[in-house]
Amino acid sequence: MNKEILLRSAWQDVNIGDIAHTPGLLAILEKRLPEVKVTVWASVNITVEVMNLICRRFPGVRIVRGNLDSGEVRAAVSRADLFLHGSGACLCGKWELKQYLEVTGGSFGVWGITYRKQDKEWLDQADFLYFRDGVSLLNAQSDGVCAKHMDFGPDAAFAADIADEGRANRFLSDNQLNNKEFVCCVPRLRITPYWTIRGDAPYNQAADELNGRNKERDHRHLRTAVTRILDQTDFKVLVCPEDQTQIAVGREMIIEKLPEKYRTRVVHRQNFWLADEAVSVYKKSLALFGNEMHSPIMCVGNHVPAIVSRWEQQTSKGYMWNDIGLNEWLFDCDAGIDGNRFADTVLDVIKNNAAAVKKTERAMNTVNRAYDRMAKHVRALIHR
Numbered sequence: 001m002n003k004e005i006l007l008r009s010a011w012q013d014v015n016i017g018d019i020a021h022t023p024g025l026l027a028i029l030e031k032r033l034p035e036v037k038v039t040v041w042a043s044v045n046i047t048v049e050v051m052n053l054i055c056r057r058f059p060g061v062r063i064v065r066g067n068l069d070s071g072e073v074r075a076a077v078s079r080a081d082l083f084l085h086g087s088g089a090c091l092c093g094k095w096e097l098k099q100y101l102e103v104t105g106g107s108f109g110v111w112g113i114t115y116r117k118q119d120k121e122w123l124d125q126a127d128f129l130y131f132r133d134g135v136s137l138l139n140a141q142s143d144g145v146c147a148k149h150m151d152f153g154p155d156a157a158f159a160a161d162i163a164d165e166g167r168a169n170r171f172l173s174d175n176q177l178n179n180k181e182f183v184c185c186v187p188r189l190r191i192t193p194y195w196t197i198r199g200d201a202p203y204n205q206a207a208d209e210l211n212g213r214n215k216e217r218d219h220r221h222l223r224t225a226v227t228r229i230l231d232q233t234d235f236k237v238l239v240c241p242e243d244q245t246q247i248a249v250g251r252e253m254i255i256e257k258l259p260e261k262y263r264t265r266v267v268h269r270q271n272f273w274l275a276d277e278a279v280s281v282y283k284k285s286l287a288l289f290g291n292e293m294h295s296p297i298m299c300v301g302n303h304v305p306a307i308v309s310r311w312e313q314q315t316s317k318g319y320m321w322n323d324i325g326l327n328e329w330l331f332d333c334d335a336g337i338d339g340n341r342f343a344d345t346v347l348d349v350i351k352n353n354a355a356a357v358k359k360t361e362r363a364m365n366t367v368n369r370a371y372d373r374m375a376k377h378v379r380a381l382i383h384r
Contacts, residue, residue, distance in 0.1 A: 053276055112130050187222060303364065
């Protein structure tokens with residue numbers, strides 16, 4: 001009889017990182033536990049477009065949404081041999097986990113999240129618990145989290161192997177971006193202003209003011225890198241979003257602040273994309289740099305070098321770059337970033353690209369060894 005995993009994932013679709021978590025973990029399970037069936041318990045607001053993206057790559061995977069009032073969800077819960085919580089900002093699926101445990105009392109594990117103290121009560125009950133950055137692991141240990149097994153375990157999005165070559169190639173052709181002749185730049189504000197794109201998100205004045213106070217210092221090192229690339233190389237720069245709000249941020253903080261002479265070689269992505277198209281574009285770039293985390297993860301997963309700048313409001317997830325040997329490509333805005341040193345790092349990655357690609361390969365060897373260890377815990381629980 002086939003064993004089955006109930007995967008709680010597919011958190012939201014306004015951010016390509018949140019989209020990539022799910023196909024990433026499905027690809028890991030497909031490779032390492034091919035005999036196991038998987039049902040994805042998705043958030044209710046996941047669009048048909050994103051579900052289709054997942055199903056195109058994984059046609060055998062079921063997707064259910066909602067709670068135990070849904071017959072499909074009840075059936076998925078009853079079939080499951082293991083509840084697996086996917087990668088995310090925290091224990092995002094706590095409510096669904098609660099329902100699962102109340103009905104089944106079964107086993108559950110957590111794959112690659114960032115630690116949040118208020119989740120401790122639930123994390124203590126896990127059969128295995130993997131944190132996607134070493135700082136999270138240390139914080140959990142310090143707080144006395146007592147899961148049966150606890151370790152560092154990389155975010156599943158490194159394994160996202162989705163693609164939309166058709167859309168990517170049309171976009172690149174329309175914007176005269178040639179293979180390996182451009183670099184990607186991803187802007188970001190301290191706190192995502194969801195109120196600008198979602199009608200159900202209330203305006204947050206404190207967050208808006210925090211963003212306003214920090215947006216110049218959080219983006220000037222990116223502009224320095226852009227201008228140095230354009231001054232010192234023949235390559236172009238693509239300013240692109242990881243979430244929908246960053247289209248406007250890129251326009252304001254990068255494009256409109258560049259001197260006119262640079263703008264002919266800078267492309268601004270002006271509409272949102274899904275993770276499959278983004279991955280296909282990233283794979284054709286020389287490198288990526290910016291203030292986000294999951295575009296760099298998807299790049300490194302495809303052996304494209306990526307430089308990350310982070311701050312406190314993004315949690316500790318950026319420190320995973322230290323955990324996988326990419327510490328030279330991690331910069332901390334809270335400590336202050338020397339724009340020229342940041343730009344020097346970007347230029348070194350561009351000009352010595354073969355060596356930088358080798359570095360990503362070593363990082364992915366570390367990631368894949370961790371995935372192997374993590375998958376062993378899944379197999380042990382599901383077949384016991």
